Amino acid sequence: MDFKLTEEQEVLRKMVKDFAEKELKPNAARIDKSHEFPVDNVKKAAELGLMGVAVPEQWGGAGMDYVSYAIAIEEVSRACATTGVILSVNNSLVCDPLKTFGNDMQKEKFLIPLASGRKIGCFGLTEPNAGTDAANQSTTAVRKGDEYIINGTKNFITNGSVADTAIFFAITDRSKGSKGISCFAIEKGTPGFRAGKEEDKLGICASACSELVFENVRIPAANRIGAEGEGFKIAMYTLDGGRIGIAAQAVGIARAAEEEAVAYSKQRVQFGQPISSFQGIQWMLAEMHLKLEAARLLTFNAAWARQHKDRCSVESAMAKLFAAEAATKITHDAIQIHGGYGYVKEYPVERFYRDARITEIYEGTNEVQKMVIASSLLK
Ligand SMILES: Cc1cc2nc3c(=O)[nH]c(=O)nc-3n(C[C@H](O)[C@H](O)[C@H](O)COP(=O)(O)OP(=O)(O)OC[C@H]3O[C@@H](n4cnc5c(N)ncnc54)[C@H](O)[C@@H]3O)c2cc1C
Known part of the structure; x- marks a missing residue:
């Protein structure tokens, strides 16, 4: 078993990370406050092929695989979770059913403009x-x-x-x-x-x-x-893929929160030393990282299954459930590590906490994911 990303996937991660750091992160707090739909973010993401990552080039997409898609949504969501969900919906919930169930005329008319990002779905x-x-x-x-x-x-x-x-x-x-x-x-x-x-x-x-x-x-x-x-079959098939996007969104938000928590713990001094020197804080950071890594592995596992199997309902349900719960807990603990500063809008962790919460609800609540997992055990 090889856990390494391919060279193409590594290149994509770096490209999307650089883009997200430069173009998305600086505006994330502002649009969170203004509620202004980020038209420019979407336009720039489209130029990089991020509106149809796993759609063949013939149909307007970037022609990559689902693991690449998960990587892209993680990197985008680490910088701006709002942009993460906009892209995730267009990729998985709109392009994917058109790619899989649409005829050539429908692909020509609907999929090409959506996957290339000229239109949004x-x-x-x-x-x-x-x-x-x-x-x-x-x-x-x-x-x-x-x-x-x-x-x-x-x-x-x-x-x-x-x-x-x-x-x-x-x-x-x-x-x-x-x-x-x-x-x-x-x-x-x-x-x-x-x-x-x-x-x-x-x-x-x-x-x-x-x-x-x-x-x-x-x-x-x-x-x-x-x-x-x-x-209904199309909707359920589509949500299998959508849940991978939301799991990746949760991983991205959780990663942003962990990074902020680590940095803050090293610079905040109490009792004459950085709070990172306290075992209570270290254990919180260790738990965060454990959950983050496990969430990403489950997400990649589901993305791999989407690429190679007919259906990936259970893998997707496990990835979304675990990653969403992990993101909620990690963002919660990131606020804890920031103390009072975590609760105010000057620091980004309160936004991460609010952004993470929806991943437990949309594209099937946590309870729905448990139903999918349990029914696979009991059939
Ligand atoms: C911000 C946001 C964006 C969204 N985007 C989209 C979108 O793009 N497209 C779209 O179609 N939908 C979208 N949704 C809808 C979302 O998928 C639903 O809100 C979600 O599936 C839950 O449905 P509900 O809100 O009606 O809750 P309900 O179904 O009323 O559930 C309420 C509670 O009861 C629990 N529950 C229900 N049935 C059971 C059961 N049998 N066993 C145990 N517990 C159960 C649920 O888990 C939940 O905790 C979005 C929602 C939000 C908030």
Whole structure:
């Protein structure tokens, strides 16, 4: 077993790290405060191929593998977790289903502009009554000739109000339960389709998160991704990949917090010595590092499985669950090591703590990941 990154992956890590340090980190606190969507960050990330890392070059992407994707999201999120989730959604939740289930015409029309970053995408699965129980969809798609007529509302959609293209799910046959759900693409500006209420969030504050509202929206039948009734399968397959992105986001946030905690512990003096000389602090740092490394290994393991296996649901669930819990604990302890200074906005660790918390919720809560893991043991 070889744990070394390839030369190509090492080059990518360095390139993304340099980019994130120079272009993203200096603005992260400002956009956290202003809640201003970071258009420039996305544009610059797109120039480096980071909007479609694991999409073949033929379809507008960087043509790399999923481990490279995890590396890129970790490095971006270490500098700016908001930008991390924007890119993660575009890569895994939008480009990936188009790459896997779209036909050539759909790849040409939707995937190339999204993977190259000329356009930005969002993924609409969640509804007010379909959160963890994602199959309980209310949005409907009724076939009329060569079109579908869509009605319903999605909520909590990352990139929702800024997206040019949305991948979304709707019921085409209610009698069939989860097998009556289908997947569609829709473009901004389609009559009757609009973003609704924008959420004011605890963390990842500059990422847009809104409702998507469909009122008698007509879309061509050619916008259906995959077969009728295949939508839930597409959504679950897509989330397997998305959870790797969120695990990588958690690893990036946790790494930023650990770095700040180590540096602060070496310069903060109490009782006439740096607090890093106290065993209580050292043990906290050791626990942080242990969790961080384990989280990254699980994330890479899931990314490797995504690349080489048909499905990676369990690997992805384990990576996301572990990395999210690790990020919450590591950012919590980073504040502890900073004492009162950790609680104020002059230092970045309070932002890391707020940013980390969502990784335990979106793309399936911790409880959902445990359901996936347990059901694999009990089948
Ligand atoms: C900032 C943000 C961004 C998001 N981005 C997107 C996006 O881009 N696209 C999208 O489609 N969705 C998105 N979501 C939605 C997100 O995926 C859901 O919020 C999440 O899946 C949980 O659903 P819910 O909020 O309805 O919680 P609920 O399903 O109501 O769950 C509430 C609690 O009950 C627990 N629970 C529920 N069922 C069970 C069970 N059977 N056993 C044990 N515990 C259970 C849950 O784990 C949770 O703790 C986003 C959410 C947020 C906050």
